[in-house]
Amino acid sequence: MKEKNLVILCIVFAVLIGLVFVKKSMKPQIPTTEEVSDIISLSINSDDLTEIIIRLGDGKSDDAEKPKNVHLAKEGDHWTVKTHYGVYARDNVITNLLKKLDQLKGELRSNTKGVLGDYGIDDEQAVHIQLHRQDADHIDIAVGTQKAGFQNNFVRIGKSNAVYIVNENLLSALGVRGEGEDRKLDTNKWVDKRILHLDPNDVVGVTITEGHGSVQRTAIDITRELVDGKKQWKSAIPYDISLSASKIKAMIKVFNNMYAQDVVAPDVEGAFDAPEWTGVFTLEGGEQIKIIRGIEEPDEKYYVKQEGAGHFFHIGESTFQTRNNQQGNIFANNPLKANENNIDEIEIRDLVNKKKFHVLKKVPQEAEAKDEDSDEKAEKKEDVWETPKGESVEIAKVRDIINKIKGIALEAVLRPEASIDGAMVIRIVNDGVSREYTISKDLKLDTGKECQFLNIDGNTQSYCASKPAINALQNILP
Secondary structure, three states: OHHHHHHHHHHHHHHHHHHHHHHHHOOOOOOOOOOOEEOOOOOOOHHHEEEEEEEEOOOOOOOOOOOOEEEEEEEOOEEEEHHHOOEEEOHHHHHHHHHHHHOOEEEEEEOOHHHHHHHOOOOOOOEEEEEEEOOOOEEEEEEOOOOEOOOEEEEEEOOOOOEEEEOOOHHHHOOEEOOHHHOEEOHHHHEOOEOOOOOHHHEEEEEEEEEEOOEEEEEEEEEEEEEOOEEEEEEOOOOOOOEOHHHHHHHHHHHHOOEOOEEEOOOOOOOOOOOOEEEEEEEOOOOEEEEEEEEEEOOOEEEEEEOOOOOEEEEEHHHHHHHHHHOOOOEOOOOOOOOOOOEEEEEEEEOOOOEEEEEEEEOOOOOOOOOOOOOOOOOOOOOEEEOOOOOEEOHHHHHHHHHHHHOOOEEOOOOOOOOOOEEEEEEEEEOOEEEEEEEEOOEEOOOOOEEEEEEEOOOOOEEEEOHHHHHHHHHHOO
């Protein structure tokens, strides 16, 4: 009997040991989770929507610094921010939000009305999104203000009590900032602060007018026309220099990428009574977009508006002046047409440094072929440059001076009413035609731009010459 009991005990002990090994070899069970599923059954597409309303709680706020309501509306092919005087919205921000909502997937966490407040997703706490569709139907989405970690948010649809957890930071995408009573919607997140919204390829006319007291003067007036089947820019102001299509396009792009500091209400009386700058951009269809710069604010910014818009912009003084100083860069390179092959004579008089440089080209005859019966062509000798007295001048020096003249860039600007003292005279005989260019002393314009005006053959039109290029020419004269 004792032996039998001992055997039984051994068997039980062996079974227990076996169970221990089996348990150790088994993987721990993972707790089951709810199934991930699509939360919104309808497709969300920007093309199908007419309005997007975002509100925090009931959307009401007595503090303008803590807005709780954003109203976006589709107008034509772009979105506007109705709660910001109808300014253009940032389409990419809207597209990003709609993409997140369209692909929203989550796990069910609760379906009980009594615990909605725990998720910050009851009607008084949640961020509500209304997506209005063209068919007059709309989708209601609520996002809880209580987070589940940094990335995860809680969501429910319509009046449903079903709360889902989603792996998306929707609060950030909606522009929710702060906590508790300080929570607000960042309305600037939706505002496009670009002054202009142009396609530079569609612009066929640019007119810029500058105001000096009560006097308005046209600084730029150019139009793009079709000449012999080719697009060509022409100027209503007569210039002696060819226009550059690529530079005009670059100038339009500069204005098209001008951003404001703020969008403000159009309630400042007299802000545009005496505009100091007006730009009119004409499009291919005949539509004109007019931008006006008004008075200067004490804190180094201007009022700017687009004619017909329901808002004003605040734009930094330096931002505007940068564009203003670049607007005249519309001429082709090498405006003085300094081409070594065509130049017959160069005369430069530096009136400030009392220098003079005067050379004439002597074209040598072609060298005779070594053998009359040879088919080899005669080699062309290099041009020879001489002073009027017949003294030889190194061709390298002449080429260096020609290159410096080529580097002079000209811009269209308004010339001051006062007379300008001359600093340099350049006379170039090109293919037998003589032209004289008079360059003024340094001058600082009202915009702060430094200029040396260049006048051609005594005409009334003058151009702003680049000061570094003039200095480079002066420094190289012998």
